[in-house]
Amino acid sequence: MELQNQLKALADKIEQLKDKIETEESTKHAFVLPFINLLGYDSFNPTEVVPEFTADLGLKKGEKVDYAIFQHQDPILIIECKNWKEDLNIHNSQLFRYFHVTKTRFALLTNGIEYRFYTDLEEANKMDEKPFLEFKITHLKENIIPEIAKFHKSHFDIDKIVDNASSLKYTKEIRKLIHTELNSPTHEFVRLFANQVYSGRLTERVMEDFTDLVRKAFNQTISENVNDRLNAALNKESEKQHEEIEEFEEETSKIITTEEELEAYRIIVAILRRKISSDRIVHRDTQSYFGILLDDNNRKPICRLHLDGTKKYMSLFDRDKNIHREDIETIDDIYNFEKQLLNTIDNYEETKANIE
Numbered sequence: 001m002e003l004q005n006q007l008k009a010l011a012d013k014i015e016q017l018k019d020k021i022e023t024e025e026s027t028k029h030a031f032v033l034p035f036i037n038l039l040g041y042d043s044f045n046p047t048e049v050v051p052e053f054t055a056d057l058g059l060k061k062g063e064k065v066d067y068a069i070f071q072h073q074d075p076i077l078i079i080e081c082k083n084w085k086e087d088l089n090i091h092n093s094q095l096f097r098y099f100h101v102t103k104t105r106f107a108l109l110t111n112g113i114e115y116r117f118y119t120d121l122e123e124a125n126k127m128d129e130k131p132f133l134e135f136k137i138t139h140l141k142e143n144i145i146p147e148i149a150k151f152h153k154s155h156f157d158i159d160k161i162v163d164n165a166s167s168l169k170y171t172k173e174i175r176k177l178i179h180t181e182l183n184s185p186t187h188e189f190v191r192l193f194a195n196q197v198y199s200g201r202l203t204e205r206v207m208e209d210f211t212d213l214v215r216k217a218f219n220q221t222i223s224e225n226v227n228d229r230l231n232a233a234l235n236k237e238s239e240k241q242h243e244e245i246e247e248f249e250e251e252t253s254k255i256i257t258t259e260e261e262l263e264a265y266r267i268i269v270a271i272l273r274r275k276i277s278s279d280r281i282v283h284r285d286t287q288s289y290f291g292i293l294l295d296d297n298n299r300k301p302i303c304r305l306h307l308d309g310t311k312k313y314m315s316l317f318d319r320d321k322n323i324h325r326e327d328i329e330t331i332d333d334i335y336n337f338e339k340q341l342l343n344t345i346d347n348y349e350e351t352k353a354n355i356e
Contacts (some may be wrong), residue, residue, distance in 0.1 A: 003152065004145050006038040011138045014084075014113060024083040028066065031112025032081050035137070040153030041069055053078065065098045071156065075104045082111045092116070092129070099127035105158055106151075113138055117151075119165050132169035182218050190214050257283075261290040264305050264331040268292055271338050272302070275345045289315070294348055302344055307331070316340045319347045 014031055021027055033043045043049045053068035053075070067079040080095045082088065088109055099107045099118070107118045107127055116131035135144045147168065150161050181189045187207065194202055194210040202210075265283045272281055282296040290307065294300035304315040304323075313327045316337060326337060 003038065003149050004142075007137060007140055007145065007148070010034050010038065011140065014138055018084055018113070021084055024081060024086075027084045027112045028081050031084060032067075032079070032110060035110075035112075035115075036067065036069070036079075039148075039151055047073075050075075063098065065095070065102075068102070068104070071153070075102055076156065076158065077106045077108060077151070078102055078104050079108045079110065082109075084112045086111050088114055088116060092118075096127045096129075100125060105162060117165075119162060121162075121166050121169060128169070130169065130173070132165040132172070134172070182215065182222075185211050185214050193217075255285050255287055257285045257290070258307070260307055260331060261285065261305060264290070264307065264334060265292060267331060267334045268303065268341065271335070271341055272345055275342055275349075294345065300348055303337075303341065317344055 010031075013034070017030055021030055036043050036049060041049050048070055050068045050070060051066065052064045053066075054064055065078045066081040068075045069077040069079070078095070078098055080091065080098065082091055088111055092109055095107050095109050095118070099120070105119055109116045109118070109131075114136050115134070117133040118127045118131050120126055120128060121132065122128050133144075133147055135141070135148075147164075150156070150164065180186075190207060190211045191202065193214050194207065198206065198210065200206065261283075265281075269278050269281050272278075276294075280295050281302070282293045284291045284293055284296075288306075289304040291304050292302040294302055301317055301321070303317070306313050306315070311327065312329065312331075313325050314334065314337070316324045316326060318324065324340075328334065328336075
C-alpha cells in the first residue's frame with residue numbers, strides 16, 4: 001500500500017510539472033530519480049546508485065549508461081533515460097549494446113513517464129528485443145504494482161524476477177495478439193473457427209462473411225461475460241444488503257416500547273415545553289435504553305431512560321455531553337431533574353445561536 005501511494009504521488013507530481021520540464025537532465029532529476037528512490041535505493045549513495053556508469057563497447061571507450069543500481073558490489077539494473085517528450089521506440093538499440101557488456105540481468109528504458117524493463121530470456125547476456133514489463137506511471141494499473149515492487153531493494157531477488165519475467169512477457173504478447181484478432185481477425189484466425197462450423201467450401205466470399213461473424217461472436221461473448229460478472233457482483237451486493245436489512249429488522253423486532261417509557265416521555269415533554277415546542281422532542285427506543293432527542297438528532301441527546309432493569313435510572317448530559325447517571329424509583333422522579341433537562345436545552349440553543 002505504501003508503494004502504491006508513493007507511485008500515485010509521483011504520478012501526480014509528473015502531471016503537474018511535465019510541461020515545465022524541457023531537457024533530458026531535468027527529466028532525470030524530476031521524474032526518474034524519485035522513482036529510483038521509492039524503490040528503496042539511495043540516489044545519493046555512489047556505491048548504490050551510480051550515475052554515468054561506464055559501459056565500454058570493445059574498442060569504443062567512454063560509453064556511459066545514465067544510471068546503474070548496485071547490490072553487493074554488482075550492477076543489478078542499468079537505466080537509460082530520455083526526455084519525457086521522446087518516443088522510446090527509437091532508443092532501445094542503445095540500451096541493447098550496454099546490456100551486452102555489463103553483468104546485469106535487467107535493463108530499464110524510461111522517459112520518466114513510460115517504463116520498459118528488459119531481461120535476457122531468449123539468449124543469455126543478450127537483451128530481448130521486447131520488454132517483459134511495460135507501463136506508464138501516469139496510467140498505472142493496479143495489477144502492475146506488485147511487479148514493480150519486485151524491484152524494491154527490500155525484496156529484490158534476481159531468480160524470482162527472471163522466472164516471473166517469462167510469464168509476464170509472453171502473457172503480454174498473447175494479450176496483444178488477442179486484442180488485434182478481436183478488432184481485425186486474421187485469415188488464419190477466421191479459418192480456425194469457420195472450419196469447425198461450416199461444412200461447405202471456404203471461398204473468398206464465405207471467408208469475408210465469417211470474418212465479420214467471428215468478430216461479432218467474440219465481442220458478444222466478451223460482453224456477455226462482462227455482464228454476467230457485473231450481474232453476479234450486483235446480486236451478491238443485493239443479497240448482502242438484504243441480509244443486513246433482515247438483521248436490522250430482527251434487531252428492531254426485539255425492541256418493545258413499554259407504556260411506562262411512553263409515560264416518561266410525556267413527562268419530559270411537559271417539562272421541556274416551557275422552552276421549546278413539543279414537536280422538537282423525539283423519542284427513540286433501542287435495545288439498551290429509551291432515548292429522548294432534540295430535533296430527532298443523535299448528536300443532540302436530551303436524556304436516556306433505563307426502565308427495563310430491576311434498578312431504574314436515567315442518564316443526563318452536561319454542556320460537554322458528559323453522561324451523569326441518576327437513580328430513580330419511579331418515573332415521577334423525573335420531575336426532580338427538571339433543572340438539568342432545561343439546562344440541556346439551553347446549551348443546545350446557545351450553541352445553535354453562536355453558529356448562526
